[in-house]
Amino acid sequence: MGKQVFFLPDLGEGLTEADLVSWSVAVGDRVELNQTIAEVETAKALVELPSPFAGTVTQLLAEPGSTVAVGTPVIAIDTPTGTGTDADSPGQNDDASGGAPVLVGSGPLPPRPSRRRHLQSATVPRNGLSGSATTTPAAQLHPAAKPSTRKLARDLGVDLTVVDGTGPDGLVTDDDVRAVAKTSGAVPDAVVPDRVTPERETRTPIRGVRKHTADAVTRSAFTAPHVTEFLTVDVTAAVELLRDLRDTPSYAGLHATPLALVARVLLLALRAHPELNATWDGERCEIVTKHYVNLGIAVAGPRGLTVPNIKDAHLLGLRELCRELDDLAETARSGRTTPAALSGGTVTITNVGVFGVDAGTPILTPGEAAILCLGAIRQRPWVHRGELAVRSVTTLGLSFDHRLVDGEQGSRLLADIGAMLENPLRLADPDC
Structure with a gap:
């Protein structure tokens, strides 16, 4: 087994950074070449990030919601052949043996895999790249939900990890979030508004x-x-x-x-x-x-x-x-x-x-x-x-x-x- 590190590529038009929206995999998951591993938001579009390696996920090196610069390591994968980029190497490996990495925008894409998360432990550094690590169940770090649904959950004060998704492959929907908000008493039983702002001010980071x-x-x-x-x-x-x-x-x-x-x-x-x-x-x-x-x-x-x-x-x-x-x-x-x-x-x-x-x-x-x-x-x-x-x-x-x-x-x-x-x-x- 060889530890391979995937560095965030240039996603087009010379973009220098992207926001990590969500992971589609967890530590311990087996991934195939070109399988979607994450969704990232650039200044122009929401992009599915395919894996350049086939193997087992060993580390998620960035947290959802963080801004990641191009060239920054985002995920570590153990591969059977050891092809690709070694963890100590400064860039992507060009070795094509064992299957060359296929990055965003090139190569055939297989059918999209299930986005159900396995309840395995994912070690994610708090600062996204280095420092002391904490161990948290992967499903709690990144439940399957669209960015708009995540925002609704934040607005309503709902913890997505307690929501049972009724969408395809367990995807958490807006209705799932509103239902939990009603039963938890977070808002009145009448109509759950799309946005609840108990604070006098709300600060929203300007991104994407x-x-x-x-x-x-x-x-x-x-x-x-x-x-x-x-x-x-x-x-x-x-x-x-x-x-x-x-x-x-x-x-x-x-x-x-x-x-x-x-x-x-x-x-x-x-x-x-x-x-x-x-x-x-x-x-x-x-x-x-x-x-x-x-x-x-x-x-x-x-x-x-x-x-x-x-x-x-x-x-x-x-x-x-x-x-x-x-x-x-x-x-x-x-x-x-x-x-x-x-x-x-x-x-x-x-x-x-x-x-x-x-x-x-x-x-x-x-x-x-x-x-x-x-x-x-x-x-x-x-x-x-x-x-x-x-x-x-x-x-x-x-x-x-x-x-x-x-x-x-x-x-x-x-x-x-x-x-x-x-x-x-x-x-x-x-x-x-």
Whole structure:
């Protein structure tokens, strides 16, 4: 048997650290090559960490909730062959004998193993890396639960180790936590709120997506000179079009939403206004115009605001956009968006209308020239064909980088988007 130590790898995009969310294994567990051993949260995504070794877990070298730098040892595994990185070695071993380590993002992944924890002892240093160790049952250190469920348990004062999970493979669910909270008398028997804060103040560490978002919007706001313009549009015809499309067989199972239609319209408008699908290269003093569109969609999820993008969205029709938007939102809200999906965007849409908000002044995604904001669609009195009528109306907001885009260019794009939404027959193809 040889003791192998796995050092946290670079999980993509040059990230230097990650937060350890939970362990999927305990000391004494047998692990296979590429088996998921932990979930870590980077500044961009929640990532399942696969094991680069096959063997028996001997040490967990970081505690859930801790921030671990790239290159830091996180787990020790005894392997039958002794291949891999020795505990005293400064880095990963490149020896391929006995099966080369396969890190995040490469190699085939086997079916996800059961996440049930064995009641074995796990020795975890208090500081995560060194110092005196204490022995605690592994199941108490990391019961199977999603990060959002762990947060709910903390808010309600529930000890997850006393909760019997009713989810797949014993996963502790939100309902399990609320049920324990009710029976323990932690909160009234009526309705268990999602958040209970008995203290006068709560301090939340800024990590992961929240930290990345704060850095990004600050950098964007103080680097790119923002200009925001607004246009109020009669979208009655667009709403009727979407209603008709939902009743057609080709859209069965899809969500034909105003966001999907606005996305399609933006993609069409960018054909005539490519200067808004560009980026500013200050080092080379160049404007880089993109001849493809990776369409970013701002999504509010349990980990905060993320902006995954649909690659080569300019090649998609409305049906394909509906399908891609459904998949994108489901993935983002489950916290499973990959770093690749969060990188390389060229233009963004944010939809504040889903929150009942009429308009906003969105901040540019760093490196992009424009972001379009869709407000709530409301029934309003409107002059239509010379007469006052009740129409479906919304407000669009367009923020753009004034280094790349002047007022005329931004105004023309916004006007074209409004014209197509007012009269969907202006769309380029019959299927939108």
